[in-house]
Amino acid sequence: MSILTRVPIESASSLLRHVADPTGNADWCYMHAQAAERSANGFGYHPCFSESLLHEMKWMQERIRRSLAADTAPRAGIHHFVLASDSDVFNLGGDLSLFSRLIRNGDRQHLLDYARLCIEVAFNLHRLHEDRVHSVAVIQGDALGGGFEAALCCHTIIAEAGTGMGFPEVLFDLFPGMGAYTFLTRRIAPAQAERMMLNARVYPVEELLRMGVIDQVVPRGDGLQAAADLIKRHQRMSNALRAMNAVREACRPVSLEELLSVTTQWVDAAMRLNDRGLKTMERLVRAQQRRAGSNERALALA
Structure with missing residues (x-):
């Protein structure tokens, strides 16, 4: 099915664009809806979580x-959830400006609430409705920190050539705590995952x-069509995919409790950051905002 035949979903959402295939086989969700227009109108939108x-x-x-x-049909096929972005980046990660403010104010509870919200969203990306959903991340621009973690939560990651992914958190003496270790070690060896989490490479x-x-x-430019082609191929093996989802969870389960435990460690580590780490975080925020503003102004003028 062509990606041009998707149907918009009416919603009050302002940052998330949600469309669905007419067949009901997939939901396509785009973060940072109308990012270029927001920047051009003076909102200074920053494509982060x-x-x-x-x-x-x-x-x-x-x-x-x-x-x-609500769909209890016993032979119902696999459903797809596609996560993409309307910005020129996939996602730059956590809201560092919020982190800095909460840490400086000593507001651990607010930071913990934010972290738990991230984990709930991440867990849903991985297991939205038990065995019924196959999630796909389409990377059409850099995915950093929490953006990389969000992609790793998905069953399939499709990336366009020339983009980059990495964890910059160690630059301000922190670690990626919203699912990176859990999901990365299901793809590569733990020692290799730890190196990736601590070397700040993109x-x-x-x-x-x-x-x-x-x-x-x-x-x-081919990422969305590649996802549409994948969905079409998967419909011919829906039963096998559902079975593999169940097998994966039986053999290497991902628990919400594990993710919450790790993110609580992240919150504790964040609250221990010193002034040097916070200043580095704030410089990174300013650099990302300058980059986002420059790119989005260029898009608005194109």
Whole structure:
């Protein structure tokens, strides 16, 4: 089915664009809706996991979960959930400006609430409705920190050539705590995963493909069509995919409790950051904002 035949879903969402295939086989969700227009209109939008975006994603996931739960047909096929972006990047990760403010104010509870919200969204990406859903991340721009973690939560990662993925958290003396270790070690060896989490490298997707971290690299501009082609192929083996989802969870289960335990460690580590680490974090925020603003202004003028 052509990706041009998808049907918009009416929603009050302002940061998430949600469309569905007419067949009901897939939901396509785009973060950072109208990012270029927001920047051009003076909103200074930053393509990261803001609390607003996370709440919208959780609401949308729960809506899909309820719809699938209501479909009790025993021979119902596999459903696909595709995560992509309307920005020129996939996602730059956690809301560092929020982190800095909460840490400086000593507001551990707010930071913990944010971290738990991230984990709920991440867990849903991995297991939205038990064995019924196959999640696909389409990387059409850099995926850093929490953006990389969100992609790793998905069953399949499709990336366009020339993009990069990595964890910058160690630059400000922190570690990626929203699922990186759990999901990365299901793709590569734990020692290799730890090196990736602590070396601050932005890996080209071509290298990540060779490592087995991602599943497919396609030419720039072909990511969404590659996902549509994947969905079409999967419909011919829906029963096998559902069985593999069940087998994967039986042999290497991902628990919400494990993810929450790790992210609590992340919150404790974040609250211990000193002024040097916080200043580095704040410099990174400013650099990302300058980059986002420059790219989005260029898109708006194009």
